[in-house]
Amino acid sequence: MEKSGLFISKELFFQSLIGSFTKxxxxxxxSNPVMASVWVGTVLLLLQIIYHSFLGRYIQFDVTILLWLILTLVFANFAEALAEGRGKARADSLKKTRSSGSAKKVKSENDKEFTIVSSSELKIGDLVYVEAGEMIPGDGDVIVGIASVDESAITGESAPxxxxxxxxxxxxxxxxxxxxDFLYIKITASAGESFLDKMISLIEGASRNKTPNEIALGILLASLTFLFGLAVLSLVPIADFVSKETGYHWxxxxxxxxxxxxxxxPTTIAALLSAIGISGMERLIRYNVVAKxxxxxxxxxxxxxxxxxKTxxxxxxxxxxxxxxxxPGVREEELADASQLSSLSDETPEGRSIVILAKQKFAIRERNLQDLDVRWIPFSATTRMSGVEIYNDGKLxxxxxxxxxxxxxxxVESKDGTIPKEVTAKSEEVARKGSTPILVADGKTILGLVELKDIVKGGLKERFTYMRxxxxxxxxxTGDNPLTAAAIAAEAGVDDFIAExxxxxxxxxxxxxxxxxxLVAMIGDGTNDAPALAQSDVGVAMNTGTQTAREAGNMIDLDSNPSKLIEIVEIGKQLLMTRGALTTFSIANDVAKYFAILPALFSPLSPLNVMRLSSPESxxxxxxxxxxxxxxxxxxxxxRGVKYEPKSADSALARNVFLYGGGGILLPFLGIKLIDFILTGVF
Known part of the structure; x- marks a missing residue:
């Protein structure tokens, strides 16, 4: 996937060009007050040209000005159309994956009997069965099964x-x-409201709402346009006064x-303002992040x-x-047997890994529990335990x-039991090395503990250093105890942690x-992260997470990579810096143009005509x-955005003022003089 650069296809170029004229x-x-004033002036000039042409007056100069004013509007529209087109190109590729296929609808999980229905008929709560080689018919949560899934149509990544x-x-x-393999899926979104549909509508920049900062800047630009309009209007009485007092006709x-x-x-920044905002969201899309x-x-x-x-x-x-x-006094095989028993109904990856470890170490296979009275104790967030009770002839x-x-x-204390000191010491040792100790008990007797190892994603420590x-x-x-949390925090390289x-x-x-x-950003993927994602200023939900988390966040990382926040922050800073830099450039640019051409127009100011422009008209x-x-x-x-480098705000501001403020003053003098040379035939 293209992460940088400004490659523009021929098709996109011509589509944007057509859009420039339709706009x-x-x-x-x-919709843009500054460019609207240019549009009104252009229409009035067109009417004047038509009127003067009927009177037989000289209109060549006016026609030339009219053509360049039209091009000014077209170029401004082209910037916005091009930014929108880049986002829509991504949306169009997603639309190709959205098709109304068939679905195998079942009545219950593990049901082998299914009914073929159209995917567009699926409703929230329906259960579907999907086998290898089949398309998943709608957004949902897996309730039974494990399978590898190709999400390249969404993320652009080829790895399943x-x-x-x-x-x-x-x-x-x-x-x-x-x-x-296969999956049983519970549908969580009806047709037309899927994650893919929402992605497409978000990516299409034409429906983008303006941000508060963008609205505020738009008001400022409109105010400057009004004030500068008054300044130019004041030239009319000044010209009359000069004519009467000096006899010079201006x-x-x-x-x-x-x-x-x-x-x-400020036509320059007004023309580019919308494109800056749209391109910021489009740059996120190229990093597989969708901003809502x-x-x-x-x-x-x-x-x-x-x-x-953490998890x-x-x-x-x-x-x-x-x-x-x-x-002490308990055989390891006895502990493994009890751990496996308590995990047989546990569908979490941790529970499955306990079952597998018991099989690998002690060849403990599935057992026949049909003759016994078994009562499973599901995990509860309140008790933070799970387990099993086995009865024989009504006796526990x-x-x-x-x-x-x-x-x-x-x-165990509720049953007058205690935890042996050796087990407590071992749990602390396990926690200190970053693993999670899980205690196993049979009634009031502690059997031992299971070590669950968390695997920290590669490269995070360096990325967190860069964030610093x-x-x-x-x-x-994390919900882990403080010892485990501290070990994982040190391994990952974070600045602080919240345990339990x-x-x-x-x-x-x-x-x-x-x-x-x-301002706080939150990255999460679970249902229990949803309140925090909604409360934070920037809530980034992992695409691998639950539907609830994805709904709560205002950004979705399709790659589910937490270090992606670096790119998100850089793009956010680029957006702010680009808007500020081009605003500085535009204002400096416009003021410089004003002082560059006034001396050429007004004879008393001719000593200030440092560019020596050939004529007032030129x-x-x-x-x-x-x-x-x-x-x-x-x-x-x-x-593309102004390049961001980690440095102090004062240093970045000084650089931008020097580069874009100074450049905004110097460039018009050089550019206008060069164009004057061309117009007068020097080149």
């Missing part, structure tokens, strides 16, 4: 991903393809007056604190059982629980940071041509 309609033109029931990698997207025809007005008002609003992109540029959920974000998400540590023979240290301690240089403080959020976190604690931390004036026409040509010249910068 000349009044309805489109008046694993989708499975349980955990935070259960969400699937309609239009993707199952490559192996030609201030409507075409010349209009040219001065267009050259003075431009406001979120802007906020990303000012992020101070980043909160990351699935910092770690790979699937903790694996690595070892059994039996309590096994009362197995597995869970966190604190939860099992409370369980950007002024972003990283905070890991609950959804309420996540919200509390975000609000604490926001109350201090910080000066005006050169300025109008330069004013039009500078817009397409700056389109690549508006689409």
């Amino acid at each position: 000349l309609s009044p309805g489109k033109a008046f 991903v694993i989708r499975e029931s349980g955990g935070d990698r259960s969400a699937v997207t309609g239009g993707t393809k199952v490559l192996s 030609n201030l025809s409507f075409s010349i007056w209009l040219s001065l007005f267009v050259c003075l008002i 609003s431009g406001k979120a992109v802007e906020a990303a540029g000012d992020i101070n604190v980043l909160l990351l959920d 699935g974000t910092i770690t790979l998400g699937n903790r694996e059982a690595r070892a059994f540590y039996a309590a 023979t096994k009362n197995i629980r597995k869970g966190s240290i604190d939860s099992i301690r409370k369980f 240089r950007m002024g972003i403080r990283t905070v890991m959020i 976190a609950t959804p309420e604690r996540k919200l509390e931390r975000i609000r604490e940071e926001q109350s201090k004036g910080y 000066a005006v026409l050169s300025a109008v041509i330069f004013n039009a040509l500078i817009i397409p010249a700056l389109i690549p910068l508006a689409l």
